[in-house]
Amino acid sequence: MDHQAVNRESLLDRLRPHVPWGLTTPREERGRAIILVTVGALLDVLGAARDRLGLDMLVDLTAWDRVPASPRFEVVYLLGRAGSADRLTVKVRADGDPPRLPTATGLYRAAAFAEREVYDMFGVLFDGHPDLRRILMPDDWEGHPLRRDYSLSEEPVEFHGHTPKVPSAIIPYFPPGSGSGSGGTTPPGAGAGGAE
Amino acid sequence: MSDAEVLTLNVGPQHPGTHGVLRVVVELEGEIIRRATPEIGYLHTGIEKEMEARTYLQNVTLVDRIEYLASYNEEMAFYQAVERLLGVEPPPRARAIRILMCELNRIGSHLMFLAAGTLDVNVTSVFMYAMTDRERYLDLSEMLSGQRMMPGYFRPGGVAQDLPDGFVAAARTFLDGLPGRLDEYERLLSDNLIWRERLEGVAPLSREDAIALGATGPVLRGSGVAHDCRKVLPYGGYDEYDFDVPVRAEGDAYARYLVRMEEMRQSRRIALQVLDRLPDGPIIVDDRKIALPPRAELARSMEAVIHQFKLVSEGIHPPAGDSYVATESPRGEKGYFIVSDGSNHPVRAHVRAPSFYNLQTLPAMVEGYPLSDLVVAIASMDIVLGDIDR
Numbered sequence: 001m002d003h004q005a006v007n008r009e010s011l012l013d014r015l016r017p018h019v020p021w022g023l024t025t026p027r028e029e030r031g032r033a034i035i036l037v038t039v040g041a042l043l044d045v046l047g048a049a050r051d052r053l054g055l056d057m058l059v060d061l062t063a064w065d066r067v068p069a070s071p072r073f074e075v076v077y078l079l080g081r082a083g084s085a086d087r088l089t090v091k092v093r094a095d096g097d098p099p100r101l102p103t104a105t106g107l108y109r110a111a112a113f114a115e116r117e118v119y120d121m122f123g124v125l126f127d128g129h130p131d132l133r134r135i136l137m138p139d140d141w142e143g144h145p146l147r148r149d150y151s152l153s154e155e156p157v158e159f160h161g162h163t164p165k166v167p168s169a170i171i172p173y174f175p176p177g178s179g180s181g182s183g184g185t186t187p188p189g190a191g192a193g194g195a196e
Numbered sequence: 197m198s199d200a201e202v203l204t205l206n207v208g209p210q211h212p213g214t215h216g217v218l219r220v221v222v223e224l225e226g227e228i229i230r231r232a233t234p235e236i237g238y239l240h241t242g243i244e245k246e247m248e249a250r251t252y253l254q255n256v257t258l259v260d261r262i263e264y265l266a267s268y269n270e271e272m273a274f275y276q277a278v279e280r281l282l283g284v285e286p287p288p289r290a291r292a293i294r295i296l297m298c299e300l301n302r303i304g305s306h307l308m309f310l311a312a313g314t315l316d317v318n319v320t321s322v323f324m325y326a327m328t329d330r331e332r333y334l335d336l337s338e339m340l341s342g343q344r345m346m347p348g349y350f351r352p353g354g355v356a357q358d359l360p361d362g363f364v365a366a367a368r369t370f371l372d373g374l375p376g377r378l379d380e381y382e383r384l385l386s387d388n389l390i391w392r393e394r395l396e397g398v399a400p401l402s403r404e405d406a407i408a409l410g411a412t413g414p415v416l417r418g419s420g421v422a423h424d425c426r427k428v429l430p431y432g433g434y435d436e437y438d439f440d441v442p443v444r445a446e447g448d449a450y451a452r453y454l455v456r457m458e459e460m461r462q463s464r465r466i467a468l469q470v471l472d473r474l475p476d477g478p479i480i481v482d483d484r485k486i487a488l489p490p491r492a493e494l495a496r497s498m499e500a501v502i503h504q505f506k507l508v509s510e511g512i513h514p515p516a517g518d519s520y521v522a523t524e525s526p527r528g529e530k531g532y533f534i535v536s537d538g539s540n541h542p543v544r545a546h547v548r549a550p551s552f553y554n555l556q557t558l559p560a561m562v563e564g565y566p567l568s569d570l571v572v573a574i575a576s577m578d579i580v581l582g583d584i585d586r
Contacts (some may be wrong), residue, residue, distance in 0.1 A: 030280050030519055056407050059522070062543035064535050076533065077522065078265055082407045082416070083423045089520070113556050121244075136237040136585060146544075152242075152249050172508050176538030178202070187301030 011053065011088055034089040042092045046107050048079065049088055057086075058108035062152060063118045067147040071095035073124055076159040077104065082189035096122055121146035142188040201225060205234065207570060209238045215312060216238040216575055216581025226313035227566045232559045236552075239585035247545040250353065251276055251511030255545065258344035262547055263583040265308050268301040268337075269296075269525040272349040272506070276431050276521035277532035283427060284486060288475040290354035291327055291433040296470040297340065297349065299463040300367065303374070304333035304457045305526035306463075309578040310381065313453065313543055317394045322384055329377055332370050339363055352512055371464050371471075379462060385453075395450035399561040399573035402447055409560065410553035413528025415577055418452035420445035426522040432523070437466045449576035456578070459526075487510055493529050511540040519546075527551050532542025551583035 003025040012026045012032045023044065037045045048098045049055040060078040071093035079088045094101050103126040104111040116135040123144035126132055134141060143150055203566040207218040212334045217238035243262060247255045259274045260267040279285065286294070311326035334344040335585035339360060341347035349356050365453040401411070408518055416423055424441040426434040442458035444451035480487040488507055489500035518539040522531045528550030535544040554577050 030283075032520065055547045058410055059412075060520075060531065060533065060546075060548040062533055062544070062546040062548075076518075079535075080503075083428060085428050087429070087522070108410075109408045109558060110553060113552060114410075117552075134237075136240040141255060142357065148248075148543075149466060150245075152245055170504070174513070174540045176513065176516065184490075 011086055014053055015088070018019060018052045018167070019045045025094065032087065032089055034091060036091045036093070039147075042090070042172075043104070043107070045060065045080070045090055046104055049079050050092070050107055053081075053088070055081050055086060057082055057113070058075045058110040060133050061092065061104070061111055061114035061118065062120050063124060063146075065122060065146065067148045068092075073099050073122055075101060075118060075124060094110060095188055100127055101125070102127050103131055125157055141187065202230065203208045205567075209235075209382065211416050211461075214581075215579055217576070218579070218581055218584070220574075222562075222567065222570065224567060229562050229567055231568065232541055232562050232570065233385065234555050234558050236349060236463065236555070236581075236584050239581045241586070243586045244547065245580065247542060249541065252542065253507075253511050255468075255542070256348050256350070257346075260348060261582060262549070262586055263527065263530065263580050264345060265305045266301050267346050268349065269305075269523065269530065270299040272298050272350075272464055273521070273523040273525065273530040274532050275350050275352060277534045278514060280519040280521050281517060281534065281536055282352065282486060282512065283515075284353045284481050284483060286354045287478045288433075289358075289477045289478045292470050292474055293355050293359060294350060294432060295434065295437070296367070296467055296474075298357065299346075299467040299470075300333055300336060300370075300528045302463045302526045303328050303460050303559045306336075306460050307333065307513060308548045309456055309526075309575075312455075313507075313578070314385070314391070316571050317391060319385065319388065319391055320566075322381055324449050324483050325377070325384075328372075330369060332373075336363070336367055336370060339366060351480055351487060352476050354478070359474075362429075364474070364540050368471060371467055374464050375461065378457060382457060392450070392516055394572055395448065395453060395576070397446075397448050397450075398565070398569050400447050400461075400577055401443075401557055401561050405560045406447070407522075407559060409556045411528070412550050412553065413524070413526070414455045415528065415554045415557060417441065417443050418455045418506060418576075419447040425522045425529055428435040429522045432465075433520055437469045439463075449572050452578075454511070509539070510518075513538055513540055518544075522548075525550055527583065528554060546576055547565065547586055551579040551581070551585045554580055555584055 007127045020041050023038045023041040027034050059080040063073055063075040066072055066074055073094045075092050075094060077090040080086065101124060103115060113135060115129050116132060118124050119126060119132055120134040120137050121144055201226040205222050205224055206219060208214045209217040219235040221233045221235060222229050225309055232531050235297060243258050256271060259270050263270050274371040307326045307330040311323045338344050340363060355512055401419050403420045406416050406421060420443060422443045427441050439462045442452055442455050482505040489503050493500040494504060503570040514536040516536055518535040520531050520533045522529050529548060530550055531548040533546040534542050537543050558573060562570050
């Protein structure tokens with residue numbers, strides 16, 4: 001397991017001279033080098049990681065909804081280097097309606113599909129993306145399904161007496177540190193019917 | 197050339213060459229593809245959303261169905277991330293069994309590539325042989341977990357059951373016969389003029405494009421990059437085994453085929469090492485907050501009954517935080533980005549799907565080449581639509 005941690009200290013240290021360090025929050029957690037950056041510094045950090053550290057692969061790009069925290073969305077860029085153990089996780093938080101971020105497609109072409117998915121699922125707009133359309137959901141879909149306030153339910157079907165089920169009813173949500181036998185509660189940020 | 201001479205053609209979503217429901221919009225100038233745009237989402241079932249509403253143990257059922265040709269590898273990726281959050285590591289015997297099953301699954305998955313890939317190029321006899329061989333792997337999976345596909349066999353901190361009687365011998369029989377049969381398939385294909393002409397130099401992907409577009413797995417290694425997460429970012433105990441990472445520099449469909457053929461031999465090598473030095477001992481961690489108590493304890497210990505009840509009715513509570521562990525599925529880097537808030541459900545579970553990123557290389561492979569290369573390109577990428585659409 002420790003092999004994944006090779007070079008991690010030097011990775012953040014090597015990045016330090018090339019980025020506006022005051023606008024970032026670096027940390028190391030469970031063997032990963034993670035750097036939280038401001039929206040304005042995002043492209044500087046990604047560019048420095050690619051050109052100065054040789055992190056030539058955008059391994060993954062995704063997001064999650066931090067509701068009710070603000071800024072609400074955290075977009076996560078996982079950078080790597082082909083043939084090497086170097087890994088850097090870049091996180092950026094976006095708020096607003098709709099939330100906006102600059103696109104990373106100019107630096108990493110692999111971001112094209114992934115940014116479309118984040119837009120589709122969370123409604124984060126990537127300024128400058130060449131083809132920002134929905135990717136997994138139908139083009140005319142309304143809403144962004146992976147937002148926490150988008151409630152999970154079955155699609156209604158035309159059978160008499162059919163009530164759409166909510167999967168979370170099967171094993172309820174137990175918040176952190178809940179006592180035993182509490183029966184579970186509604187997850188924070190879950191929309192109507194989140195745990196009914 | 198004017199717009200009137202450009203023909204826009206939909207390939208798929210219902211098309212035997214797309215291995216699922218994939219649509220590719222191609223703009224043709226005569227027979228030459230000027231632009232290819234993959235359109236995906238036809239198999240989107242909202243697995244990532246659904247995972248947020250279920251406990252970690254329930255989620256395995258969903259996880260198995262993502263890259264359904266490599267469910268053991270998928271479970272491996274999922275539990276690596278969960279165990280990193282929990283801070284536990286399975287005992288040596290469980291790690292060895294996991295690696296054994298992942299490598300057998302890799303062989304099974306690559307045999308499926310061989311079967312489907314040859315069928316796409318109309319080499320039907322190899323399709324039959326490879327499927328027969330894959331059946332032998334499926335029998336092993338059934339013997340171990342009761343399931344041919346979607347086994348649900350791994351558990352947080354270990355595996356569900358120990359190897360059944362006769363499994364080691366059965367696995368050896370399968371592995372012992374494998375090289376001879378692989379040689380036979382290779383003789384059938386490498387001496388086959390049609391197969392060579394349809395694959396050599398077709399669907400080329402340069403090293404630079406492969407890296408920039410996020411390709412991983414045999415697609416990346418077929419373009420000359422020695423990048424295998426089992427080697428560069430060892431996880432789950434892979435650093436204890438000897439194996440080579442096959443790489444081809446050509447970057448064409450034939451190179452990707454050769455990489456996979458050699459990977460099957462390397463997987464066999466790892467699996468045989470596991471069988472040779474299979475450690476004794478427990479198959480799951482001894483932490484009652486993570487693993488169910490043994491059945492025998494339930495009759496004697498009230499505490500065991502309570503632990504059993506809590507785990508079944510509520511599940512595990514990984515500490516708050518996020519985790520990602522890179523693993524190597526048969527298609528490339530597979531990893532789960534899991535965010536936990538300390539509750540029994542993940543706040544977010546994202547799958548880094550190798551097929552999703554590999555598919556982005558399709559336009560680079562086919563633009564400027566004849567339409568007939570499209571099917572070969574898709575076959576050589578070995579995509580799983582369940583992995584792309586999730």
